[in-house]
Amino acid sequence: MCGIVCAFDLKQKSEDLRPQILEMSKTIRHRGPDWSGIYSDDKAIMAHERLAIVDPASGKQPLFSPDKKLVLAANGEIYNHRELRKQFEGKYDFQTQSDCEVILALYQEKGVDFVDEMNGIFGFAIYDTEKDEYFIARDHMGIIPLYIGWDQNGTFYVASELKALEGICTKIELFPPGHYMSSKDGEFVKWWNRDWRDYDNVKDNKTSIAKVKDALEAAVKRQLMSDVPYGVLLSGGLDSSVTSAIAKKYAQLRVESDDKQAAWYPQLHSFSVGLDGSPDLAAAQKVADHIGTVHHEIKFTIQEGLDAIKDVIYNIETYDITTIRSSTPMYLMARVIKSMGIKMVLSGEGADEIFGGYLYFHKAPNAKEFHEETVRKIDKLHMYDCLRANKSLAAWGIEGRVPFLDKEF
Incomplete structure (x- = not known):
């Protein structure tokens, strides 16, 4: 289990928001006491508190694609990651043995239409540094918690627990299970549909x-x-x-x-x-x-x-x-x-x-x-x-x- 706190659509300077994100992330450090990581640029900040279960030595986050254009902060486990990796043999240069790294490979190749290929529990955010786009998704049943919010300036936040957003966000919403959201349209899209x-x-x-x-x-x-x-x-x-x-x-x-x-x-x-x-x-x-x-x-x-x-x-x-x-x-x-x-x-x-x-x-x-x-x-x-x-x-x-x-x- 890990914890994530991310900020997108920044309405303040990144260097001013970064200390705030670190403090927000600290409120959920119980979820991931093993390592703290953060990525920040002018348009996004992504903090991660890690509980190391798979690949404890090299799987710290945020994770990056080989070209460093995609950044991932994920809370969860992808149970079929080894099977999913096989389709990328010779096509994607995996940097770690982390089960979550396959999310980056899938997104890079297939865009938003990959989530149902994964069997796991997750709440994650991907940021495309080149296009200034983000993508957020939650597992089929909502086994992993995920919330979103906006502060008074309009900066958009994603977090694993409500307490990270408390006192910062003036509006908070539950991110619905079995859905994803892309910054291209900002709409919740239901990816988990079953005829049963x-x-x-x-x-x-x-x-x-x-x-x-x-x-x-x-x-x-x-x-x-x-x-x-x-x-x-x-x-x-x-x-x-x-x-x-x-x-x-x-x-x-x-x-x-x-x-x-x-x-x-x-x-x-x-x-x-x-x-x-x-x-x-x-x-x-x-x-x-x-x-x-x-x-x-x-x-x-x-x-x-x-x-x-x-x-x-x-x-x-x-x-x-x-x-x-x-x-x-x-x-x-x-x-x-x-x-x-x-x-x-x-x-x-x-x-x-x-x-x-x-x-x-x-x-x-x-x-x-x-x-x-x-x-x-x-x-x-x-x-x-x-x-x-x-x-x-x-x-x-x-x-x-x-x-x-x-x-x-």
Whole structure:
């Protein structure tokens, strides 16, 4: 997980705005404590706070195209970056092993019509120094947060969290999931469109448990892409138990080597959180014993939870009661996970929305309304469960990945 703060359409001198952008970027340094980078010229400023997960040694940002004409500040992971790189063999001189660098190659060759080729989680901005144009995009589900704003002078800002824009921008908007924006017209364009959203397109589909199993296993496996220690969040419920079991299955070999090399960190650690005596802790321990993870129980008291609420609200940037309640234990757990040197975790968000797992789905009057409710819930994930998982973990410099919301799955 990283953090970006960018300014375009500058209405003040770049040298005057640059210190301000650095201060704005500092407010989200928790998202990327490993390195700070900045690019600035007369017309744009792009700051980046890095959490190094893939290519820690050379993948610092902003990233540049070989001719230095394109500049990229990205927060996210491109899971299929190795496959995408193959089309540029002999055509593009990659400067790093960073998964995000492929975004520059795609944009240089295809313009704005490349986003759907990527399978990943992202919020990024590209700046073309030659044409003075910028391009901004957010992932299909809004797993990565992204906001835009304007100050009183009309300078345009892009940031990973609201707190970076607070006090600077007089107008702030959510950048919608599954959209991109080009400075050529300044319009939001929906790039993620799927026919399964319409019930009539799926009503005759046959259920295949085998296909679901294969697709989920593939999603978990590709999301194990990491050059640093990682773990799994395990509540003891079905969703996280399944993703944890699959992760354990593939943890011994390095995904980046096509399973030809031993994993750098083969011992899979699992984490659960709860009050003392919580049934979740007991269930998680049973699953951990069964699948063979190195399991860690994180216990907190009600008072510790209450004491953390103010910090939780500051970090997750919402007053939604249900989100705050569920974010509090996750926020406390993330601090302990960080103390153990883990920088990335898999989590089970999205399964209830996709499969209709909430109890009230049993009362759906018919299949059509069941389907339409799942689509409605999926559309709102970026404001609730995705926001909670991302920001609760990012508060302590941990990246959360969600295999159930994998674009291919």
